[in-house]
Amino acid sequence: MTSDFAQNPGRDGRPTWGVIGRAAAFLLLFLAACSDSGTTAPDRSTADLAVAGHPGIATRVRSLATQRGITPMPAPPHVRPALARLGRALAFDPLLSGNRDISCMTCHLPELATDDGRSLAIGQGATGLGPERIHPEGTFIPRNAPPLFNLARLDHMFLDGRVEVDRAGKLHTPAGSQLTRAMTRALKFGAVSAQPMFPVVNRFEMRGQPGENELADVPDGDFRAVWEALMVRLGKIPEYRRMFEAAYPGQRFEDMTFAHASNAIAGFLVEAFSFDDAPWDRFLEGDHDVLTAEQLRGALDFMEAPCSTCHNGPVFSDDQFHDVALAQFGPGEGNGPTGRDDFGRMNVTGDPDDLYGFRTSPLRNVELTGPYGHAGQFAHLDDFIDHYSRNADKLRAYSDADVPEPLLRGTLVDNRDAVIAARSPFIRAADFDATFVREVTAFMRALTDDRARDLRRVIPAAVPSGLPVRR
Template structure:
């Protein structure tokens, strides 16, 4: 095939794919998203791997133009089909590279925008930033059960920590700590402290605000992934129970299995001095852990009544922890979805919803200078990409690489994923400090100063901004810094050149992502839970 003909054919196909997928998205009210980028030769979430040439070309193009970092599922499905069809035609990769690199000039109006609003709305369209549709209403009985489970410490091995301990409404569905304090700790929020002989949870507790909106990946390393309603890829593999209705429900299956977070260590005794039976189970025996938690719950008559009300078609004898996880996810979705920010009103064509400073910050965010949207695009402003952002390494680390934390690189033994973490959605981000996978930065300003010159900022990181207990756990040796920088994302390998004024404008825009109703969530804390254990201690 002649190269020019092949290129034009692929380009035409890419244009048609975008047009058709955008039409499909316009007719859709869903929130399912999936990633375009995959490591060559390694399927993720049951999707086909992209050819190495295409993947390498997309990676090399990062930072130069808006890529399809997070796109509607319909568009991604079309893209995957195009990839399969052109797998044997090398020149056609160039056409798909145009699609992936954001060279979609056929959708860009000619001539300069008439106003800052016209320019901003043009940028938003290029990043698939559209209004978020209405969230499905959850059944009242399901939400009631989920609220009780969310705050009940009976789910933890030592009966001393609940899901809401690290995802507390009082601290905006997070805990306000750089690294979380799991079982054995005491206190709540930023004042929570480690218990004797315990270690910090290796990562920051991400907020659950808007977690039910349908991101393709959950957890900071993306180890739970899939479309909103399945199929799901999780650490449990084939033993994950069927019947989980959403990815958030699948995610809720796993905190109870984690030793540092909720399950406890072998030999632990619970708050009453009784043996912790959950801690004696094997680390890979997910099914036994889930069954043990359900035995606890169904030994409490009030929980039996709540489960029967929430799942009237399921006999008590057939209830499993997947039903508990479904209820927890329903509560999180109903109570913690917060999408009425000034930015959301702007997306609904209220030009006065944003200040001039916030609009300038948005132009930086979605523009070529700051390039924030290359990781934080789409309606959720993130959640569908992974990047090594050159974040300082601190904490106990994870897995075989401890005390370092390789993030997604621990799941996929490929150099491209070393130190890469999920680019989390940014809605309500103003409320959820500290930031990054290990809470290394206490403010949004600190994050942006880091992004402005990542190599320099990493080498000059000041560990004194960390809580005293974490300062000795900062890994600032030259070998670690060099290892992180060797794989830093290409979009961040060079200084951005942002001025102090531009950083303030970016912060102002990020503050426009806050839903006022998310500022005070204390009404979500129940007065009591069925186990009778204390709720807020």
């Protein structure tokens, strides 16, 4: 293994990523030989590459992107306006939480690019939003709240993909057969339509503890009883009845289930948070000058290095699971000797090959969505990118002082040897310098759609329950 991934000096004397780097270099040579615009391999030490939009480099980046399926964003599915309106109301309504104190958007804040700015999310029973949010008992959710961009493009929801549409188009969820066929028929946007069925059953995210409310009194595992109780709540509000019937023309509220609510929320997410107009998109359309010279070099680094082995397709995710050598802290998913570890994808499949696998993060608008990693291990994008280089050493050196959230210091899990052993082969030999980190970070900023910088426009003035929207 080690010799396969041994280091070799790059064409410009900078270290490369071993086997994959060499393969990419051959590919580049091949592409360069085929293209009429340039016949030599790129030499990044020469000054001409400092020229933004250098056509040779731009052509190579475009070709490599095409190879990786990093194509322009396909148009999102059409969402009926009445469906999106219902979904928006539900997503912002604390009525969906047991104690009526938290909505979906409390953890996916529009002003923080559908994120909460925290390493780990803070659920029901807490007060405040984003950086100010605080739980009286210091309780955190085991994982980082991911952003909600372009979700119609992914077949796996959640960082371990426990809600998934398989290759045959079949839906798998933690609810098993409780999500009936009739309910599944209401789910129109793929995996994302099923996802909102689950935060509402989670005690720490939204439902609360036994004795606190009628949703929380339902025994764990009885998903349907929670969903039915939610429909009872919603059905008591005439405006919701009207909105459901407008969203699903020809159907009566009585005949609908929480799957209709879930699908409407997904419709809202798809309609409001699909983004396809970053500088990168204009570059793909043929605008040579839209990327800075640094971003263009970063794009080449990204396409050559194994980054794009995993981060590919229009949203820069292969929608698959890999161990990229990250530290573990916080309450965890009940795994390992202390119960504070998080085995990731293995918790879904039971397959030891999936140990510490997490879904490749999509990277559009990534500049806006820190902290990064499944537990928010890094506050800054450049630090996250840097961690890939000599990642086993970096993981061993990661200490309490590196945990971005002060309240989580002292909770690091001693699983490093196992995480290192299970690392993806694609990152084992990663070794690059500060220039690479700077360039690739610059490239990441070219994936930001300006319209995603401030999403407060989607916040409704009020929701049908009359509960405060900003909780």
